[in-house]
Amino acid sequence: xxxxxxxxxxxxxxxxxxxxxxxxxxxxxxxxxxxxxxxxxxxxxxxxxxxxxxxxxxxxxxxxxxxxxxxxxxxxxxxxxxxxxxxxxxxxxxxxxxxxxxxxxxxxxxxxxxxxxxxxxxxxxxxxxxxxxxxxxxxxxxxxxxxxxxxxxxxxxxxxxxxxxxxxxxxxxxxxxxxxxxxxxxxxxxxxxxxxxxxxxxxxxxxxxxxxxxxxxxxxxxxxxxxxxxxxxxxxxxxxxxxxx
Amino acid sequence: xxxxxxxxxxxxxxxxxxxxxxxxxxxxxxxxxxxxxxxxxxxxxxxxxxxxxxxxxxxxxxxxxxxxxxxxxxxxxxxxxxxxxxxxxxxxxxxxxxxxxxxxxxxxxxxxxxxxxxxxxxxxxxxxxxxxxxxxxxxxxxxxxxxxxxxxxxxxxxxxxxxxxxxxxxxxxxxxxxxxxxxxxxxxxxxxxxxxxxxxxxxxxxxxxxxxxxxxxxxxxxxxxxxxxxxxxxxxxxxxxxxxxxxxxxxxxxxxxxxxxxxx
Amino acid sequence: xxxxxxxxxxxxxxxxxxxxxxxxxxxxxxxxxxxxxxxxxxxxxxxxxxxxxxxxxxxxxxxxxxxxxxxxxxxxxxxxxxxxxxxxxxxxxxxxxxxxxxxxxxxxxxxxxxxxxxxxxxxxxxxxxxxxxxxxxxxxxxxxxxxxxxxxxxxxxxxxxxxxxxxxxxxxxxxxxxxxxxxxxxxxxxxxxxxxxxxxxxxxxxxxxxxxxxxxxxxxxxxxxxxxxxxxxxxxxxxxxxxxxxxxxxxxxxxxxxxxxxxxxxxxxxxxxxxxxxxxxxxxxxxxxxxxxxxxxxxxxxxxxxxxxxxxxxxxxxxxxxxxxxxxxxxxxxxxxxx
Numbered sequence: 108x109x110x111x112x113x114x115x116x117x118x119x120x121x122x123x124x125x126x127x128x129x130x131x132x133x134x135x136x137x138x139x140x141x142x143x144x145x146x147x148x149x150x151x152x153x154x155x156x157x158x159x160x161x162x163x164x165x166x167x168x169x170x171x172x173x174x175x176x177x178x179x180x181x182x183x184x185x186x187x188x189x190x191x192x193x194x195x196x197x198x199x200x201x202x203x204x205x206x207x208x209x210x211x212x213x214x215x216x217x218x219x220x221x222x223x224x225x226x227x228x229x230x231x232x233x234x235x236x237x238x239x240x241x242x243x244x245x246x247x248x249x250x251x252x253x254x255x256x257x258x259x260x261x262x263x264x265x266x267x268x269x270x271x272x273x274x275x276x277x278x279x280x281x282x283x284x285x286x287x288x289x290x291x292x293x294x295x296x297x298x299x300x301x302x303x304x305x306x307x308x309x310x311x312x313x314x315x316x317x318x319x320x321x322x323x324x325x326x327x328x329x330x331x332x333x334x335x336x337x338x339x340x341x342x343x344x345x346x347x348x349x350x351x352x
Numbered sequence: 353x354x355x356x357x358x359x360x361x362x363x364x365x366x367x368x369x370x371x372x373x374x375x376x377x378x379x380x381x382x383x384x385x386x387x388x389x390x391x392x393x394x395x396x397x398x399x400x401x402x403x404x405x406x407x408x409x410x411x412x413x414x415x416x417x418x419x420x421x422x423x424x425x426x427x428x429x430x431x432x433x434x435x436x437x438x439x440x441x442x443x444x445x446x447x448x449x450x451x452x453x454x455x456x457x458x459x460x461x462x463x464x465x466x467x468x469x470x471x472x473x474x475x476x477x478x479x480x481x482x483x484x485x486x487x488x489x490x491x492x493x494x495x496x497x498x499x500x501x502x503x504x505x506x507x508x509x510x511x512x513x514x515x516x517x518x519x520x521x522x523x524x525x526x527x528x529x530x531x532x533x534x535x536x537x538x539x540x541x542x543x544x545x546x547x548x549x550x551x552x553x554x555x556x557x558x559x560x561x562x563x564x565x566x567x568x569x570x571x572x573x574x575x576x577x578x579x580x581x582x583x584x585x586x587x588x589x590x591x592x593x594x595x596x597x598x599x600x601x602x603x604x605x606x607x608x609x610x611x612x613x614x615x616x
Numbered sequence: 617x618x619x620x621x622x623x624x625x626x627x628x629x630x631x632x633x634x635x636x637x638x639x640x641x642x643x644x645x646x647x648x649x650x651x652x653x654x655x656x657x658x659x660x661x662x663x664x665x666x667x668x669x670x671x672x673x674x675x676x677x678x679x680x681x682x683x684x685x686x687x688x689x690x691x692x693x694x695x696x697x698x699x700x701x702x703x704x705x706x707x708x709x710x711x712x713x714x715x716x717x718x719x720x721x722x723x724x725x726x727x728x729x730x731x732x733x734x735x736x737x738x739x740x741x742x743x744x745x746x747x748x749x750x751x752x753x754x755x756x757x758x759x760x761x762x763x764x765x766x767x768x769x770x771x772x773x774x775x776x777x778x779x780x781x782x783x784x785x786x787x788x789x790x791x792x793x794x795x796x797x798x799x800x801x802x803x804x805x806x807x808x809x810x811x812x813x814x815x816x817x818x819x820x821x822x823x824x825x826x827x828x829x830x831x832x833x834x835x836x837x838x839x840x841x842x843x844x845x846x847x848x849x850x851x852x853x854x855x856x857x858x859x860x861x862x863x864x865x866x867x868x869x870x871x872x873x874x875x876x877x878x879x880x881x882x883x884x885x886x887x888x889x890x891x892x893x894x895x896x897x898x899x900x901x902x903x904x905x906x907x908x909x910x911x912x913x914x915x916x917x918x919x920x921x922x923x924x925x926x927x928x929x930x931x932x933x934x935x936x937x938x939x940x941x942x943x944x945x946x947x948x949x950x951x952x953x954x955x
Contacts, residue, residue, distance in 0.1 A: 160570055183572075191570050197519050198563040201657065203491040203511050207580065215572030220581075243366075243491070245518040263571065358671050362714050391721045396626045399781055403933040406940075413944035420951060433716045437622050440776070444783040455930075463783060470622050470781060477621035478716045485713045493713065502637075503644030505651075509706045512660025517667050517710070524668040546674035547807065550685060551814035557665040558822060564657040575653045 112138050112267050112295050113159070118168035120154055120319075128154040129165075130319035136295065138266075143306035143327060144299040146316030147341035152271075152299040153194075155316070159269045159297065160189040173266050187216065190260030190294075192270040196252035200244035205236065205255050208244065212263035230262035231255075234288055250281025254288065261294075268294040274302045303345035307331050315340055359521050365482075368421060369489040375419035379589040380492035381499050386411075386596040387484045391477050393600045400452070400465045405472045407603040411596075412476065415483040429482050430475060441470040490514050499582050508577045519560075524553055618726050619772055621719030625779035632775065633724030639732055640705055643698040655699060662695060663703045667710065676803060683800070688734035689761050689808050693743065694822075701735040725775050729768040738764035753812055758805030762798060769797035 113136040120129040128151050136142055146152050157163040158170060161182035170177040173188045193199055202208040209230050213223045231237040234254040244252060253273065260268065273289070274282045282305070289296065289309045300306055306313060306327060313330045315323040317340040323330050330336065331345050343349075369376075375383075390411055397405060416426060448463030485493070491511060498507045527549055565573075621629075647655065666687035673682040687707070692700030705727045711717040718726045738760040746756035773789045776782050815822055 162566055162569070186570055186572060193563065193567060195563070198560065199567045201512065201515055201564055201568070201660075203494075203515065207578070211568075211573075211578060212571040214578040215574060243489075244515065245366075246370075259571065358715070365714055388720055391621055391719070392626050392629070395621060395624055395629065395721060395781075403930065406933040406936040409937060409940045410943075413940050414947075417944040417947035417951070420948075423948075429716060436618075437620055440623060440782050440784055443785075443788070447783045447785065466781070466783065473781070474620070474622035477719055477721075481621075481713065481716050481720050484720075490710075490713065503641055503648075505644035505647050506640050506702055506706065508656055509659050509663065509702055510709060512657065513663035513667070513703075513706045513710060516661050516664035520661065520664040520668040521671065524672060528672055542674045543677065543807070543810070546672065547810040547814055549672065550669050550807075551811050551818070553669065554665060554811065554815055555818060557661050558658070558819075561654070561658040561661045564661070565654050568657065573653065575651070577656065 112136055112140075112173055113297070114169075114171040115158075116169045116171070118158065118165045118170060120151075120158070120163060121166040128319055129158075132168075132319075132321055134314060134321065134324060136297065139293070139295055140312055141296045141310045142298070143310035143313045144297060144316060145301070145303060145306060145313060145342060149318075150316040150341075151319045152316055154319075156191065156269055156271050156297070156299050159267070160186050160191045187263065188266045190263055190265035190268045192257050192260050192268070192273065194272045194275060196249075196256040197244070199256045199259060200247075200252060203243055204240070205231070205242050205244065205247070206240040208255065209240075209259050209262045212259060216263060226262045226264070230258040233261060233292075234258045235284075248281070250277050250284060253277060253281065253285060257288070266295060267297065268292065269297040269299075271299050272302075273298060273300065274305050303331055303342070304347045307345050307347065315342070317341065359525065362517065362521075364425075365485055366490070368425075368486050369492075371420060371487075373419050373487075375415055375487045377588070378487075378592050379583075379585050380488045380496040382585070382589045382593045382596075383484055383488050384493060384496045384500075386593065386600075387480050389597065389600055390480050393604050394473055394476050396604070397469070397473075400462060400469060402465060402468050402472060404603070404607055405469070405476065407599075408476050410599065410603075412479040412483055415480070415487055419483065419487040421483060421486045425486075426479055426482055430478055433478055434474065437470065437474050441467050441474075444470065495580060495582070498579070504577070504579075507579075520553075520557065523556065524549075527553060618718035619722040619729065619775055621722050623776050623779060623781050624719070624722050624725070625781065626721070628775050628779045629721035629724060631724075632728050633721070636705070636724045636727040636731070639701060639728070639736075643701045646698045647702065655695075659695060659699050659703050662691060663706050666691060666703070667707055674807075683803050683807075685807055685811070686730070686761075686765075686800075686804050688730055688764060689739065689743065689757060689804065690811060692735045692739035693808075693812065697735040697739050700739065701731045704731040704735065725771070729771045729775075733767040733771075734760070734764035737767065750816075753816075754806065754809040757809035757812070758802055761805035761808060762801035765797040765801040765804065766794060769793040 113134075115132050115134050118129050118132040119127065121127050132151075132155065144152050144155065154163065158165060158177070159172070161177055164177065164179065164182075172185050175181050175185055175188075177185055200208045202211060206227060209227045210223050213226045218226065227240070228237060231240060234257055236251060236254050236258060239247065239251060239255065244255070247255065257268075257270075257273075274285055277285060282302075286305055286308055289298070289305075296310070298306065298310060310327050312325065313323070313327040314321055315330060315336070322340055323333075323336060332348060334344055337343055390408070394405065394408055412426075415421070416423065444467045445461055445463035448461060448466065450462045451459045452462045452465055453460055488496075491514070494507050494510045494514075497510070498504070531545060531549060666685070669685045669687065671684070673684050675681070676683050688700070688704050691703050694700075695703060708718065708726050708730060709723060712719060712723045712726070742763055743756045743760040746752050746759070770790070770793070773786065773793055776784065776789065777786050
């Protein structure tokens with residue numbers, strides 16, 4: 108078993124109307140890494156994420172996830188390896204109760220009742236929401252929904268956890284809760300976010316996107332302290348660093 | 353706006369349906385069947401029947417008190433739904449003037465009797481309906497329907513619909529409020545705004561469906577929706593069912609007021 | 617307008633439940649056969665959309681009254697008749713359970729009245745043929761909505777009438793329901809068309825897919841209209857035979873005077889025949905002019921009520937109610953104490 112999980116080789120993605128969202132993206136992410144993806148709106152963050160579980164297929168280039176090359180046929184298999192958590196938890200919680208939502212993945216994997224129960228418990232425990240298991244999703248607060256949405260994905264035991272703006276719309280307490288959970292996770296993580304402070308705390312490595320291209324890829328601390336780099340790419344220093352520097 | 357009231361109503365009912373009381377714990381299937389039988393029994397009475405319907409109040413009263421449902425809530429709902437019925441029912445005494453009897457020298461027409469009968473039917477059937485949902489969560493009712501072999505397509509539809517009613521009504525509310533803040537009581541423009549509002553809501557809805565579908569795919573969706581297994585009925589459920597049916601039978605075919613008269 | 621439990625008889629209720637369940641079962645089967653996976657979430661949120669849209673009102677110009685989108689037609693257009701019917705049925709179920717809009721037994725009637733006619737008659741026989749290639753959306757919407765609602769409203773009248781609980785005369789009810797729903801239908805059609813056109817202007821690919829119609833549109837329309845004409849003609853001549861002075865009929869007559877036109881005989885006689893054949897409809901009694909009641913036997917003899925029985929009946933009722941409500945009160949109080 109090789110050690111790399113995700114390999115993007117010169118990925119180009121073109122929308123049906125011709126605009127290029129990704130203009131040659133290449134990177135390599137290895138097992139256990141925690142990578143943040145930052146960039147202004149329209150830089151291609153979400154598009155990149157959507158390739159990770161095959162919702163979008165690259166126009167050109169090769170994507171390799173867990174030793175499987177992404178094609179239309181291998182999509183389903185890849186989805187078992189990659190857990191993608193969306194921006195809007197309401198889009199991800201569509202079952203009548205929390206339990207059934209978290210169980211949705213494992214059931215579709217074909218597990219029997221005992222195993223499903225086990226997975227659900229473990230996933231909900233990880234995000235601290237097991238006590239919510241019989242609640243309907245619309246009874247949950249924003250933060251709880253976010254946590255449960257993460258659980259729904261974790262229950263499938265993916266090799267890789269990818270998240271799109273996990274802290275958006277969260278109040279400070281929920282956000283802190285989320286950050287703590289993420290720091291505890293052992294999964295390989297790819298987090299796309301505007302919340303640079305979150306990235307600073309959770310991700311050791313950081314990739315900066317601008318207009319569909321990677322402009323920086325390296326140690327988070329170094330990159331997010333580089334005021335000029337950030338401002339050149341329509342970003343700014345993380346709030347927690349702005350007073351200091 | 354009517355909007356807010358209706359939205360909060362569903363939310364309120366949704367919440368009290370999650371309470372934990374004896375009645376709430378009775379299996380949904382039993383409650384649905386009992387409610388349906390109740391309605392059928394009540395409406396099977398002849399047109400002019402009044403006193404024989406009285407014992408039936410036992411059911412809504414027990415549901416309400418054992419289920420800890422606020423009386424006011426039920427009464428308000430009855431009030432809100434009554435106009436249409438009353439409008440139709442008011443024709444009865446107007447059109448049927450034959451006198452049935454004299455109540456201390458006040459003539460009582462058959463039409464009036466049937467009006468009262470309609471009123472009783474209304475109160476009984478509507479209150480049992482409200483109380484059914486108030487003591488049984490919506491998904492409980494859906495699972496009961498599934499147990500009764502209604503098609504999965506329909507059941508899934510009910511569950512999905514319910515799940516997203518809250519999301520969509522909130523979204524609609526936000527859009528309506530935003531529009532209200534910007535318009536200054538426009539005349540005649542209303543329909544244009546309405547169409548644009550609803551049209552945008554529709555577009556957003558379709559986009560949302562796409563995202564949900566994507567989320568489902570991401571978790572291995574293959575066309576079949578998984579569902580909860582049907583639990584077994586407990587002895588309490590069986591007893592509840594048995595006594596309910598027994599009472600319904602007795603009340604329908606025997607007249608308790610006769611017994612009371614015999615006491616005197 | 618929704619049917620209510622208070623006005624329905626078990627026979628009518630059960631009958632329409634059977635029809636509606638049949639419709640649901642059939643539509644479900646059809647959907648399962650060639651369903652696109654996307655349909656399940658789409659149907660769900662579309663139902664929620666119609667539900668939410670129904671809560672938003674607009675004022676109808678020149679009348680000051682408010683209206684909202686019914687949604688039946690738009691559902692069928694965007695999702696097809698089978699899915700449209702199922703979604704409509706689900707919406708009505710939620711409305712019945714949460715808002716007591718219609719009742720448990722009457723739900724079967726409502727699903728039929730508001731779902732079947734729109735999805736399986738108005739949409740395929742009127743809307744689709746007329747909008748081949750996406751033309752005439754407005755006219756098609758109006759016509760389809762009107763026809764669907766007229767049929768639905770008329771069904772309400774029939775259901776109420778055959779249940780025999782309400783005294784409302786057939787004629788009066790029809791005169792009330794049909795015109796009102798004609799107006800509602802026109803508004804519904806206009807708004808549906810407007811929304812469809814709006815969506816089309818922003819995302820044409822959504823509408824073109826649903827408007828895809830195949831066969832010879834015109835033939836279907838002509839056939840449909842022929843049937844409707846015959847049906848309407850029969851209905852009108854029915855009335856005409858019993859109301860030579862039909863135009864003079866007005867609600868005032870109902871409110872003011874005790875005499876009802878003896879022309880009732882026409883309908884009454886026909887219906888009596890039907891009733892004799894369909895003997896399972898319990899407690900059916902039909903409208904008669906008061907003068908006739910003494911001479912002609914009615915199907916349901918007026919129950920013999922004498923003063924004595926009635927007073928003891930009232931007393932008995934009061935006692936029963938007191939016992940029941942008293943029990944309830946005690947339970948509630950005990951509950952509060954234990955909390």
